[in-house]
Amino acid sequence: MIKLFRGDVILAWGPDGKGGLKKRPLVVFADTPKNSDSIVVYCTTQNDGDENNTIFVKADSKDGENMGIDDDTYIRPFQIGPINAKAIIKKIGRCALMSEIQRLHDKRMAQR
Amino acid sequence: MKHKKPKMSGISLSRNQQLQLKELDLFIDFLSDFIDKIQKSKIRVIDFFENIKFCRELSRERKAFYKYINSTLKSFVRLSEPKQVDIELRYSKAVKKFNKLLPTAKKEIESEFGLITRYLLLRELDKFIKIIATAQNKMSNHLYKDNSQEILSNPDLYNQIASDWNNLENK
Numbered sequence: 001m002i003k004l005f006r007g008d009v010i011l012a013w014g015p016d017g018k019g020g021l022k023k024r025p026l027v028v029f030a031d032t033p034k035n036s037d038s039i040v041v042y043c044t045t046q047n048d049g050d051e052n053n054t055i056f057v058k059a060d061s062k063d064g065e066n067m068g069i070d071d072d073t074y075i076r077p078f079q080i081g082p083i084n085a086k087a088i089i090k091k092i093g094r095c096a097l098m099s100e101i102q103r104l105h106d107k108r109m110a111q112r
Numbered sequence: 113m114k115h116k117k118p119k120m121s122g123i124s125l126s127r128n129q130q131l132q133l134k135e136l137d138l139f140i141d142f143l144s145d146f147i148d149k150i151q152k153s154k155i156r157v158i159d160f161f162e163n164i165k166f167c168r169e170l171s172r173e174r175k176a177f178y179k180y181i182n183s184t185l186k187s188f189v190r191l192s193e194p195k196q197v198d199i200e201l202r203y204s205k206a207v208k209k210f211n212k213l214l215p216t217a218k219k220e221i222e223s224e225f226g227l228i229t230r231y232l233l234l235r236e237l238d239k240f241i242k243i244i245a246t247a248q249n250k251m252s253n254h255l256y257k258d259n260s261q262e263i264l265s266n267p268d269l270y271n272q273i274a275s276d277w278n279n280l281e282n283k
Contacts, residue, residue, distance in 0.1 A: 001256070001257070002193060002197055002255060002256070003193070003194075013259070013260060013263055013273065014273070014274075014277045015270070015273070015274040015277060020264070021260055021263060021264065040280070042280040042281065042283070044281075065205075068201075068204075068205065068208075078283060079280050079281070079283040080280075080283070081276065081279050081280045081283060082276060083273075083276045083277075083280070084269070084272055084273050084276055086259045086262065086263060086269060086273070087259070087263070087273045087276065089256065089258075089259075090252065090255070090256045091197060091201060092201070092204070093201065093205075
């Protein structure tokens with residue numbers, strides 16, 4: 001696997017709930033050396049009513065095109081964690097919203 | 113260095129042309145040009161012989177494109193990893209755009225051309241699609257390893273990845 005940089009958008013294998021795999025996008029939160037687990041920001045198509053703490057990106061917006069996403073996506077800066085290097089499929093784009101992600105992440109940290 | 117854009121006629125892609133690594137971006141330009149051409153396919157010719165001429169022109173372009181891509185892929189593997197990642201990403205995005213245009217282009221060909229021209233154009237389009245898909249696979253496979261079978265055949269690894277996702281989803 002290639003070296004990844006903060007702000008890269010990747011596709012990763014995730015469980016599909018039926019014992020198989022499905023591809024899902026994630027935003028890389030910290031620079032990652034080759035073949036290493038990566039710290040990523042969770043992305044989903046649902047916001048679960050938490051609009052203040054998510055960043056909505058429309059697939060056909062400029063940000064969405066740069067990210068390489070196919071569906072409208074909510075980035076969830078409160079949900080950051082490691083993902084196994086083997087799960088990473090490829091880089092699909094760049095996220096220009098890292099400062100907003102960082103701001104929401106810092107806000108969460110200050111609340112703790 | 114300012115790059116000279118290749119002509120769709122293929123004339124600028126002579127047999128002996130040696131591509132420099134710096135000219136690799138032409139690869140992307142060429143694909144974008146082809147997409148533009150599909151978009152402009154509404155500018156069709158009515159005369160049968162003109163149609164055949166148009167198909168032959170497309171065929172020449174496809175052959176030139178094939179040679180060009182093969183030559184470019186040889187240069188691609190010699191580039192630094194960041195440059196390869198950048199090119200693969202831009203190429204993938206161009207292919208994505210191309211795939212979005214395909215249904216409309218096929219519909220236009222099917223509804224606006226006669227039987228023989230339709231057959232020839234669709235055949236050319238299919239050949240183009242194969243070339244583009246093969247080039248994308250070659251680039252992707254060079255940079256990225258497909259771990260899906262390894263994950264599915266290794267329950268420990270599968271559970272580890274499922275656990276990573278579970279932690280992300282439930283933070």
